[in-house]
């Protein structure tokens with residue numbers, strides 16, 4: 001029996017890391033996406049939902065093959081992916097060439113909503129430029145003019161350092177040394193020794209997931225947290241504070257989410273997530289939840305007819321997402337226009353100490369749509 005396309009389930013494909021240093025991020029995104037769909041009675045635009053998944057292991061070399069598993073083998077209607085910027089570049093090209101709807105629930109590669117932007121590609125997370133640009137001005141204004149940066153050497157780290165540098169320099173600061181370590185290495189010791197010998201005013205880093213836990217512990221163990229203040233994009237302390245313990249105390253970060261926002265929307269989300277998964281929510285779960293909210297808006301508008309891609313896209317472009325982070329809209333290049341919080345780690349929480357940038361919109365350099 002053939003199933004009418006308008007009757008069959010909507011096929012959702014997850015391309016996310018379920019192994020490696022970013023495994024917890026992929027799992028959190030998946031959990032929260034499914035939770036949002038369950039809150040709709042398990043339906044998207046009135047239709048049942050079928051899930052497919054591929055573990056991309058944050059490996060750019062296998063990204064095209066993995067994306068094609070979902071597009072060609074599973075024939076999914078929409079892909080939710082991914083976490084790693086390098087993988088997201090390849091995935092976006094496959095989505096663009098095959099006209100498959102793609103929602104990026106983490107990876108910040110500027111190009112995804114920049115030079116390789118496309119009508120069928122949306123992001124519910126951030127661009128690498130956003131949290132890092134917001135931090136440069138903060139660091140300079142706090143009187144730290146000579147800064148060392150350290151990050152994994154791949155697109156996310158490089159672009160975060162570039163965004164940070166742009167606003168640090170505009171506010172009178174300078175990067176005295178850019179240090180890079182291969183992804184996903186956690187052999188930080190030689191870099192910490194070099195930082196100690198340079199004695200900068202501050203250090204700015206990008207690490208996330210398992211690697212972030214090890215970095216913060218090593219930074220404290222080297223005695224640097226007492227002498228050189230540590231600043232970072234907020235991924236350093238998201239979903240990692242329990243494991244980092246006291247080593248993370250006092251770290252300042254910028255991100256589009258924080259603990260203790262204490263809004264009815266965020267409180268309800270956090271309670272529901274904890275109840276469903278017996279885990280603490282974090283920025284990754286919020287981004288996954290909002291990927292589902294965006295898709296729900298698109299499919300409700302066309303009553304589940306995902307073949308009406310123009311209708312789905314138009315609805316996704318114009319919706320205002322009632323996110324746990326605070327509501328946001330999509331920019332013309334399909335990236336969230338959102339507040340970036342300045343946070344400080346206190347008692348194993350990322351406490352908001354201010355808004356670093358209000359309604360920050362990525363410049364979408366090179367996007368032509």
Ligand code: BEZ
Pocket residue numbers: 022083084085086106107108109156208235
């Ligand atoms: C990235 O590769 O874009 C990324 C990975 C983890 C956290 C944030 C960004």
